[in-house]
Amino acid sequence: MSHSGVRVLAAAWVFPVSAPPLPGGAVAVGGGQILAVGSRADMAGTFPDVPGWDLGDAAILPGLVNCHTHLELGENLRPVGDGGFVEWVVAVVEGRRETPLTALAVAAEGGVECLLRSGTTCVGEVSSAGQSLSPLLQAGLRGVVYREVLGLPPEEARARGRAAWDDVQRMREATPGGRLRIGLSPHSPYGLSEELFAACDLLLPGSGLPCCIHVGESRDEVQFLATGGGTIPSQLYPAVGCAVPPPRRRARSPVEYLTMLGALRWRPLLVHAVHVDAADRRRMQQSGASVAHCPRSNDRLSGGVAPVAEFLRDGIPVGLGTDSLASVPGLDLWDEMRAALTLHAGSLAPAEVLHMATLGGGASPRPGGVRGEPRAGQAGRPDRRCRRVGRGIGPRRIIDRGDSWRGRVAQHDRGRDCARSREWAPIRKTSAVIPVKSPLRPPLQRGERRDLPRG
Secondary structure, eight states: OOOTHHHHHOSSSOOEEEEEEEEEEEEEEEETTTEEEHHHHHEEEEEEOOOOOOOOOEEEOOEEEEEETTTOOGGGGGGSOOOOOHHOOOOOHHHHHHHHHHHHHHHHHHHHHHHHTTTEEEEEESSSSSSSSHHHHHHEEEEEEEEEEBOGGGHHHHHHHHHHHHHHHHHHHHHSSSEEEEEEOOOOOOOBHHHHHHHOOOOOTOOOOEEEEEESSSSHHHHHHSSSOSHIIIIIHHTTTTTSSSOOOSSSSSSHHHHHGGGGGGGGEEEESSSHHHHHHHHHHHHOEEEEEOOHHHHHHHHSSHHHHHHHTOOOOOEEEEOTTTTSOOOOOOHOOOOOOOEETTHHHHHHHHHHHTGGGGOOOOOSSSSSSSSOOOOOOSSSOOBBBBBSSSSHHHHHHTTTTTTOOOOSSHHHHHGGGGGGGESSSSSSOOOOTTTTSSSSTTOOOOOOOOO
């Protein structure tokens, strides 16, 4: 049997995340997917005609999945000072208004490079200007690019809905091959009129479009939806040219408001979801919604901590996202994992956080479901215990040391073989320098090919 196009990678450790670490393991990749995981002897027996590449003292694990980014919002849009949520939004809106498209494109290109350097292979990107799609395609990343929808004037709702659909069709035409799917992101309960939500409801059901919505991000949002007052109508709306807030029904919570609108029927990825209670979680679980958890951004802006442990207990899939450089200092998901462990100390195990950042359950923006699954079937929820094998290797150590290789890995070539290699990210488990040029290239001497050890 021919195994043309198959590559076998070996390392000191293989860390499937959905199973305990495998010492001296190997991974077979081909056709853009992981074909098999096992011992070196197993892989040598299954793929006897395939040369192997030994990555040395490294751990191979699934590529990171950043479930929520705004790559077009660069650090130049990060407000100075420690104002509240609405003050931050107003500052970003005003900065965005003065930023040309070329600058947004440059920010998106820089953001993609940050993702690659930190081992991210899949992304859930929200694009307001269409400038992040091209660099994501060129980099060979997988995931979903959501066309953002905003608009408060009710009389403009139908036109904005048609414009969004036209943009989605153009974006679909620009993404052949299926690495990136196109979705729709009605921004938030306060960012659209109810008429524009209704226009989105004409587009999403039955279209197959993924959907994400920012919800429950701040106390200001909760107050506005419950009472119609607060800083959103008094400060944010005038800043975006809305002198008279559009009519809007009242709701006890942002998730309840989305339920009233029928938006949970879209099975959305709910971004942030900080200010939710048990009733909201029941609605989310029953609708099939999932959550993108952004711990550093939430800590900066939300005035609360998302009930992630409760989401997982209730069977609500949770992925991890960085949000934008307008709210956090970097797009490195390893930093996000460490922040999650700090903010949720005692309630989340390292294995759960690593799972959120990789396999990510149903919250994963990988096209066509979770690709690169290290074994047949769904990953499921990991055991909360920190699994350790050998000399203390486990989720906590992987998270603590995961980005120690940052800057040591050269940029991938643009060829298809190297693009496929991004299914998994090689992460050094010690601080020793390992000059890995690419997961598909030998790590110890440039240009040296190694046969896979059979023992």
